[in-house]
Amino acid sequence: EIVMTQSPATLSVSPGERATLSCRASQSVSSNLAWYQQKPGQSPRLLIYGASTRATGIPARFSGSGSGTEFTLTISSLQSEDFAVYYCQQYNNWPPRDITFGQGTRLEIK
Amino acid sequence: QVQLVQSGAEVKKPGASVKVSCKASGYTFTSYYMHWVRQAPGQGLEWMGIINPTGGSTNYAQKFQGRVTMTRDTSTRTVYMELSNLRSEDTAVYYCARGSSDLTSYGLDVWGQGTTVTVSS
Numbered sequence: 001e002i003v004m005t006q007s008p009a010t011l012s013v014s015p016g017e018r019a020t021l022s023c024r025a026s027q028s029v030s031s032n033l034a035w036y037q038q039k040p041g042q043s044p045r046l047l048i049y050g051a052s053t054r055a056t057g058i059p060a061r062f063s064g065s066g067s068g069t070e071f072t073l074t075i076s077s078l079q080s081e082d083f084a085v086y087y088c089q090q091y092n093n094w095p096p097r098d099i100t101f102g103q104g105t106r107l108e109i110k
Numbered sequence: 111q112v113q114l115v116q117s118g119a120e121v122k123k124p125g126a127s128v129k130v131s132c133k134a135s136g137y138t139f140t141s142y143y144m145h146w147v148r149q150a151p152g153q154g155l156e157w158m159g160i161i162n163p164t165g166g167s168t169n170y171a172q173k174f175q176g177r178v179t180m181t182r183d184t185s186t187r188t189v190y191m192e193l194s195n196l197r198s199e200d201t202a203v204y205y206c207a208r209g210s211s212d213l214t215s216y217g218l219d220v221w222g223q224g225t226t227v228t229v230s231s
Contacts, residue, residue: 032216034218043221043222044155044218045221048217049216056219095160096209096216098169098171098172099157101147104154
């Protein structure tokens with residue numbers, strides 16, 4: 001099983017500042033990585049797939065980078081609605097199987 | 111619009127089974143895989159498995175092998191997830207989520223509203 005490790009567990013950032021979230025895979029997943037946002041009481045929302053491609057309707061302030069085992073989600077100029085929990089997910093096998101998520105990073109207001 | 115509508119909350123006793131449904135609308139049902147993901151209270155997301163609505167083939171996370179069964183009914187555009195031998199640790203919100211059948215655009219882009227399953231004696 002590919003283990004996904006996110007850091008930090010909690011990130012405190014002020015509105016208007018930049019947030020950088022990290023995700024590491026226990027083995028290479030190429031660019032087969034997605035990011036999701038989840039707010040309390042809501043279903044997750046797809047932000048990024050293919051490590052760097054924004055999903056439909058996702059604002060340009062969200063960007064993803066990385067390949068292999070190291071990935072980053074950057075949110076430039078944080079808005080109030082961005083404070084949430086973020087998860088990375090690998091889908092290295094195709095057709096999809098043995099998918100795993102990171103444990104999440106909670107982005108909170110500083 | 112594209113949506114996934116799940117069945118309502120369930121309360122089950124330990125050892126029982128639960129079957130959650132997920133009805134798709136607004137897109138070609140057989141063109142996307144369907145995944146099941148669960149989330150225990152205060153915890154992260156846990157992938158349970160996937161079903162291909164076209165032929166019904168499945169792949170389950172090793173943790174749930176032998177306890178989970180995913181099926182589909184193409185006539186009603188509905189997928190089902192049945193989990194047996196329930197224990198308290200299975201208390202969670204269960205989500206269905208649509209996944210692309212194209213690797214270049216893969217992601218779980220549409221999610222159901224979630225179904226709360228509570229296991230308690």
